[in-house]
Amino acid sequence: LLFASRWVNPPPSVSLAEASALPSGFVAGAVSAGVKQEGRLDVGVLQCLSPEVVSAARFCDSGVIAAPVVLCQTECDLSRVRAVVANSGNANAATGERGMVQARLVQTGAANALGLEPREVAVASTGVIGVQLPGERIAGSLSGVAPTLDPHGAASFASAIRTTDRLEKHASMTVALPSGDISLAAQCKGAGMISPRFATMLCFVETDARLEAALADRLLGTAVARSFDLVSVDGQLSTNDTALLLGSGASGVEIAPGSDDETAFAAALEALLLALAILVVKDGEGARRIAQVAVSGANVDETERVARHVANSPLVKAALFGGDPNWGRIAQAAGAALPGRPLALDIAIEGLAVCADGAALDVDRASLERAVARDEVEYSLALGGEGALSRVYFSDLSYDYVKINAEYTT
C-alpha cells in the first residue's frame, strides 16, 4: 500500500522491510493509560539506544500551539533527542499553564522509565483540543513501558498514536546508499485537521545511518516541505504537528554532507514521507477519492495560492466525492485566489483540456466522467507564464466527513 499511489516514485535503491522492524539502535513500545477508550494502546514510546544519537524536528506554526510542542521547543535539545513519548486521544492544546505541567509530568515519567534526562525526551500529543491531559495517570502507566520496548515495536508504537486513522501509516525500508546499506523507518498518524504547512500529524522517522545533526535538520526540513507541506484534508492547520528524525548511527554507514550518499538518502526519505503524506490524504476523514492539483505559472506565490484554494474548496471537494466533472468550481476557486485581473486560465482533468485562456472548451462528456471517476484524479491548471509549479494533494468532502466531525467530539 505504501507506494500504491501513482504520485510516488520510490528510487530503485529502496526495498521495503518488515513494517514493524526499527533500524538498529532503536526500540519502541506502547502502553494503555486510559486516554482513549479503556484498554486501547494510547501512549507510545520510542527510544534510541545509541550514544551517538542525533535528531531534528519540525513543528506547525499556529497562535494556539499545544503544550507538548511548546515543551519540545523550549526545554528539549532538539538535536539530541534520545526518546519520544506520544499519546493519542488528547491534544493537550488550549490547556494553559496546567497543560504545560501535565506535559512535563509525561516527559519526566518517560525519562524516569528509560533512565534519561527529561530534556532528552520529546513529547507529542494528538486528539481533542481544550481538555486537560491526565499527565499523572500517563506518567504512572509509563512505569510499565520498559518491558514492551522491542526492536520490532514500530507497529504497536504506531497503533498507539493513531486517532481517527483507519489506515496504518508506518513503514520500514532498506536503502542501498553508495557507501552501504542503511535502514529507514517512519511511523505517522493523521486523518483530519490536515492542511498544507503542514499536515495535522505526528511523524517519527528513524535511521541507523550516521549523520550530523545539521544535516539531519536540512534533510528533514526539505523532505517535510516536499511531502507533509503539500497535503490537505480540510485546510485546517493543527495545534500539534510534530515531525522528528532520529539517527542512531548504528549501521556505521556515514552520510557526508554534499555526498552521493546524501542525495540517495534524501530521495529515499522524500519518497517515504510523500508516500505517508498521501496515505494521510487517502485516509482523510470520510475520504472516497483523492486528487492532485498541479498549478503552473509565473511565480510560486501565485501557483501555491491557487493550488491551496482549489484543494481547500468545499465545492471542488464535494464534486470530487460525487464524481462530478464540474470544473467551473475549479475556475471559481482559482479566480478567488487571484483577484484583480482576468486570469488566462487553462484547466485540464486527467489530461483532458476543459478550459483554455479562461474559456470553456467543448469536451467529450463521457471521457470526462470516466476521468473524474478514478480513485486518484489529476487537475492541471496553467496561469500563463512559466517557471513555478505547485502541487497539493487533497481528499474529497463526503457524508462521512460530516458524520465524523458532527457526531463525535474528535
Place this chain on the structure above:
Amino acid sequence: LLFASRWVNPPPSVSLAEASALPSGFVAGAVSAGVKQEGRLDVGVLQCLSPEVVSAARFCDSGVIAAPVVLCQTECDLSRVRAVVANSGNANAATGERGMVQARLVQTGAANALGLEPREVAVASTGVIGVQLPGERIAGSLSGVAPTLDPHGAASFASAIRTTDRLEKHASMTVALPSGDISLAAQCKGAGMISPRFATMLCFVETDARLEAALADRLLGTAVARSFDLVSVDGQLSTNDTALLLGSGASGVEIAPGSDDETAFAAALEALLLALAILVVKDGEGARRIAQVAVSGANVDETERVARHVANSPLVKAALFGGDPNWGRIAQAAGAALPGRPLALDIAIEGLAVCADGAALDVDRASLERAVARDEVEYSLALGGEGALSRVYFSDLSYDYVKINAEYTT
C-alpha cells in the same frame, strides 16, 4: 421572516409593505427561456420608468469574472442604469469572448424590449460556471417580457433569479424619513458559493427616494460592507456577485448628503441588506443552524482574519451542525489564522466562557450543550487588546451540503 434573526434590529422608522410591491417608478416581471428546467421562470427584468433614475453598483473581485459583470463594468453607465436583466441557471462565467457575445445579446434583447439603449441595461447571471449561455434564446424570450412588467412584479422577478435557494429573499418596506415617507425594496438570491467579500449573490435594491448618484454609491457601498461582506456559507467567492441600487426619485422626498434623511435611510438600507444577507446564510446549502462569530482585539486585520478562519472552518461548521460544543476547533481555527505567537485567547459560546487566556475553563456541560443546540449560535472571541471588532455570520456543514454539491452540477 425578514427580521426574524436576533442579529438584525430594524430602526423604528421601518414598516414592512407587501413583499411583491415595488417603490413607485419601478416595474418588474419575468419570462421562461429554458435555461433552468422547462417552464420555470429563469429570466427576470426590472425597469425604472422615471427619467431621473440614478444607480450604483458593486461587484465581486475575482480572477475569473463572469461575462455579465465585465459587460456591466465596461459598457454600462453604472450611475444611470434604467433596467436590469438577470438570468438563473447559467453563470456565463469562464466562457471567454463567446460568453461576452452572449451577454451582449441578452442586453440588447432587453434594451429592444424596453425601448432603451443597451448601455442603460445592466445584465446579471447566476448558475453553473463554464457552460455557454444561450443568449439568442434568452433575447428571443425577452420579446415577451413587456406584458409581464408590473409594479407588483417583485415576487416573480425574485423567483426568476433564484437557483438552489429554498427561502424567498425579497422584501418591501416604507421608511419614515424626517422629510417624508419613502419606499425601499430589494430582491436577492444566494445560497451557495457564499463568502465574505462578498456573498455569491445577486441583489437588486430599489427606492423612490430622490438622491444623487454619488450618494447612492456611498450608501450602497457602506451597506454592502456591513451586510453581504459579513456572511459565509462555504468561503467560496463567486464569479458573479452583483449588487445594484436604483433610485427613481418618484416619491419627491429628497435625501441630501449629510442630512438626517441620509442617516435614517442608511440605517434602513443596512437593516434590509443585513436581513437579506442573514437569510442567505440561513438558506445556506443544506444549513440547519447558523452562527455569528464576533472577534474583538487589537486591530481589524487580525480580528477579521480570525473571524473568517472560524467561519470557514469545516471542523467548526460540522460541529455547529452536530450541536457539538467542541470549542477546541474554534481555538484551532483562530490559531491557524494568527501564527507566530501564542494568543491570549478568550472564547465564549452564548455568553458562557469556555476558554480564558488560551486555556480551557471548567464549564457546565449541560448549559453548553443547550447553548449550541439553538438555531442561531453566538461565538465570541477576544484576542487581547481593544478597539477592533469583526463579525461574520455563517452556516453549518451538513450532509445536505455535500449532497447538493456532490450529486448535482450546480
